Amino acid sequence: MWSIMAAEGTGDPSNNGELTNPPVTELYEPGVADLPKPDIEESVKSGADGGDTGISTASYTAEGEEEEEGEMPTDFERLWKLTSDNPQDFNSWTDLLQYCEQEGHMRASRQALNAFLVRYPLCYGYWKKFVDLERQAGHNDKAEEVCERGLKAIPLSVDLWIHYINLLLGTLNMNLPDSTRRIRSVFEEAVAAAGWDFNSDRLWDLFAEWEKEQANLKSMTSVYDRVLRVPTQLYNTHYEKLKTHLTSHLPQDILSPEEYSKVRSEYKQSQIQAKKERSDITADEEERPPGEDEPADNDSEEAVQKMQELLLVSREEVYQQNEAEVRKRWNYEESIKRPYFHVKPLDRAQLKAWQSYLDWEIAEAETAAMTAEGTAVEGHEDSKQECVAGHERVLILFERCLIACALYEEFWDKYVHYLEPRGLEEVRNVYRRACEIHLPYKHSIHLQWASFEEKHGNISEARRILESLEITVPGLAEVRLRRVGLERRAARLDVAESLLKETVDQSKDNPTLHAFYSIKLARFLHKLCKNPARARAVLQEAIELSPDNGRLYQNLLELEMSSDLRANGGVIQQCVAKALAAPLSPKTKILFSQRGLQFAEDFGTTVQSVLSMYEEHQKLLQEHNAKREAENSDNDDPEKMSKMDDGSSLMVPPQTAPPTMPHAPMTTPPPSMMGGDMSGSYGSYGSWYQQQYGGYGSYQNPWNQYNQYYPPS
Incomplete structure (x- = not known):
């Protein structure tokens, strides 16, 4: 038992042997996550009591203990407020x-650790500290509860599983059969949850060594046979x-009765075949009459060696297949430098x-699935098993990734898809x-x-x-509009309207x-709502503000133009x-004037x-x-202007097409392009209008800038 317990925490990330999590002091050096600051006090309260995480944070204070310990340490309230x-x-x-650890104050430490682990449940080192704190205080049951909470939050933590097993080994009476069954059951849970992790070797080794200490060599063989099919870093050591x-x-x-019977039968068949090839068959080795039992004999040394x-030989084939899987993943694993959680950003x-x-x-799993689908008619069980194994490997890799990359929403999104x-x-x-x-606080x-x-x-x-998101991050227009859209699609227009109002x-x-x-x-x-009057009132009130x-x-203009134009x-x-009378920019006023002019031309009742x-x-x-000429004259080069005054640098401007409004508007109507009675003012305007607009399209571009105001809703 002591050799098993000594295995905990011996991994060295720099070693070729195992890539394990570093010590707590190295893992959690100061760093601040690049996350938005919470805007409301309620988030602090929910974080302290676990209201928004789904992780149980029941009180772990023993009855009467709070009164015995008295008040909190001196600086606790100040640090807690921060x-x-x-x-x-x-x-x-x-x-x-x-500070709580230095003070050794039980209630303060519990409160701080509970609140911290609600927000950062992937910090396995602090779960271990919490477990040790309870155990040192003599609360073994509570230490076990804390460990189970931690494993629920981070089931892939090999270190935490080993810590849990060592806790049980140190607190249970191992002379009782129930204790042995309990430990074996926890080992099975551990390898089911974390055994497919590439760095789960210590857990498998611990399981096998524990079975050996129980003198259960057959179970030890089973453990090694199982890990032989799992791509891990120390696959060769296991073999x-x-x-x-x-x-x-x-x-x-060391073998189950079924496998022993099978290998013994294979050995005897090989011996018979060999003797048949030598034509040296004795009477005892010939086929016996039906009903006659095989003579009892013990396995010789030669028979044991052959078996x-x-x-x-049978396991070499499995080993070769597993080695191929490891080699395919080796370079990817070598690229992972920080497999544990930290608030510091990853590069x-x-x-x-x-x-x-x-x-x-994912591509490997999809290939296995296609292969299994293609061989389904033939009934190939190996392909089906490989398909299931491929999916399980994807899930394990996602879970590993979301320990190191828990603060990056793109990986959560990838997992969902x-x-x-x-x-x-x-x-x-x-x-x-x-x-x-x-x-x-990531609203997306x-x-x-x-x-x-x-x-x-x-x-x-x-x-x-x-609704919960809007409480957590208040004031986001996107969230409020999403709520409005949800109620609108649910045919609750009254609720949607009230949200907007x-x-x-x-x-x-x-x-x-x-x-x-x-x-x-x-x-x-x-x-x-088909209520333009109320819509008009809303816009007019907003214009006043x-x-x-x-x-x-x-x-407002769009609203008015959507009604009956003849009556409106x-x-x-x-x-x-x-x-035009409002304090708007000149360019904006020109757009409105242009719109009014076009409306008068298209729908006006009088010339x-x-x-x-x-x-x-x-x-x-x-x-x-x-105004533009005044601004340009202020910026003119004096030397350039002097050259233009004496006529030395006059140039004839090139002929260009008529400009389009409003970039270079004409200030006077052009002369009539047709003779006769087209010399009147309206005829001049008509020619100007044709040159200015040239078609409805010239109006569309500037006016459609209005669309940029609205995000897609």
Whole structure:
């Protein structure tokens, strides 16, 4: 037992032997995750009691113990407040935990470790510290509970499984049969959870050595046979130990009855075949009559040796297949430099290494699946087993990756896309772990989760996710609009409208945001509720608050133009006039003037309205050109200007096509292109209009800049 317990924590990452997790002091040097700071105090509270993680954080204080220990240490409240104010500051947490450890205060240590491990459950070193803390205090049951919590949070941690087994070996009465069964059961759970990890060698070795100490050589053989099929770093070491084990004991002592009978039968058949080839068959070796038993005899030394050789031959083939799998993965494994969790960012090379490894393993599994599908008719069991094994390897690799890359949502997203065709509940569990534990402030993956639930008909869960996200990261327009869209698609227009109205009311202190939500509400009322009057009122109220926001006038104009143009022409012209009188930029006013002029030309009832709009438009163009000329004259080079004055550098400008509005507008109508009675003012305007617009398309480009205001909703 002591040799088994001594195996814990002996791995050296720099050694060729095992690539294991480094010590706690090396693993958690100060560093702060590159994550947004929480905006609300509620997130601190939920982090302290485990409300948002799905990990149990039941109280571990023994009855009456709190009163005996008295008050918290002197600096505990100060350090605790630092973690509460900014729970993502890893330095604050390590300072708090180190202080509690130095003080040796049980209740303070429990409170700090519970809160910390809710936020950082992948820190296996602190789970071990927590277990040791409880055990040293004499609370073996609580130490076991803490260990089980840690293994639920990070089931791939070989170190934590070994720590758990050593805890049981040190606390259980191993003279009792139930204790032996309990340890074996934990070993089975451990290899089922972490045994396919490339770095799980210590766990397999520990299992085999423990079976040896129990004098259960047959189970020891079974353990080595199982690990012989698993691609691990020390695959060759396991095979050498298995060969030593097979050649150091009698076959009947290390093999199951079925395998022993099989290998003994193979040995005898080989002997008979050999003698037949020599034509030296005795009477005893000939076929016996039916019903006559085979004479009893003990295995000779030669027979034992031959059977051992047969055992090695059968396992050599498995070893060769496993070695091929290891070689395919070796370079990928060598590229992984930090297989454990840390808040410090990974460099690009490491992120790329994980991506490449995952892509390759997924491709391998897909190839195995296609092979199994092709041989399904023939009933090849080996192909089916390899297909299942390929999928399991992908899952294990994803879980390993999401220990080191837990703070990178692209890997969670990749995991989801792999799992979705295979099972919805598995996808849901991945989303829950990502959003509720590791990425509580990354809104993108929360929105994906909500879309996933809505897609599969779980509207209430999608609603809960979005509401929870909005509490965690308040003020995100994308989240509020996603909530509005969810309610709209669920045919709850009243709820969607109330959400928009609430946001409009709450954003009055921010004119830009208020205008944005007002436009959203106006469009909702106009397009979905079919109530242009209320939509108009919303926009007009927003214009009063933000009279210099051109987008509000644009939306109001669009609203008016969507109605009956024959009955609403005067209102449209009033809307244009209101925009022209507002404190908008000259370019924006020119756009509105151009829109009004085109409306008058297309839908005006009198020619006077067209001429009036034309004159107003001309005034705006002249003012804009005068301002541009003044600005240009201020920037002219004096030497250049002097050359132009004496006529030494005059150049004839090249002939170009008529400019398009509003970049270089004409200030006066061109002369009539046709003779006769086209010399009147309206005829001149008509020619100007043709040159300026040339078609409806010249209007479209500048006006469509309005679309940039809206993100896709």
